[in-house]
Amino acid sequence: MSETAQNQSVSLSPPVIREARALDMDAVAAIDAAITTHPKPEYWQRAFRRYATRQGRYFLVAESGGAVRGFILGEERAWEFGSPPCGWIFAIGVDPSHREGGLGSRLFDAITTRMRAAGMSTVRTMLARDDALNMAFFRSQGMRGGSFIELEMPLALPEAGAR
């Protein structure tokens, strides 16, 4: 199907945001592989078991034109480094051929609505510094630099006596 035809079918059937189902995982894995170029179907099967079936965890998909076109994952986390309960979004993906149609925004709205309804007043995420696409997306949703800073170090320690 041409991209134009795909876009027409999308416009004929408005996207639906719903809870992920086990049968969606092949499509989710394919979208992730198209974005990251690292196929990991087993990870998405595990993610489904861990996040789609437990309270306080959210695994949503955007369905449009009869197919899954995007996904978002998040969960509630509490008291990490003194932070009161808050929502975390740690994965989002939209089929590259269906971008700029508002699917990402609808997924973001859907997960934050659920988090708000569950009593969370803040939502956080973490991104690679060079992930310009996702950083611009989350900024456009209203997210900004927060009160925590991520720190890290390689675990291959220098030779004894060097530190």
Next chain:
Amino acid sequence: MKLQKATQFALLAVLELARDPSRQLSVSDIAEKYGISANHLAKVLRDLGRARLVEAVRGARGGYRFSGNAKRTSLYDVIELFGDSVRGEADIPAPAGETDMGRALGQVLAEVDEIAVATLKSISLATLLKSLAWQPRASTREPTSP
């Protein structure tokens, strides 16, 4: 981080024009609203015109109008146009920068720069304009339409 005046003026002007791309504003409209030098702003607007972010509209009701893509233009893109280097500004110059202490300090400053660059690249003109609705309005002054 401190931006040169020309860069500050460019950001203010391009954002003010992008706020409503159908609207034309004169140099003095923008200069008056932000309390900045009209002469300096005129030069900045010519530079923004060369970068095709704004276009001059001639005639009695002339002025400038936004002609770029607000979703595709980041704050960093505008800053780069005016030669403000966010990255590397704070390098420790040689010979101190070649010492162990200079290199260690340079790494800290580079970390700060990298965060600044990533932040500026992630905010489009459209996102910044959208953010106006998320914060209390500091000034209600609006430029006069020509």
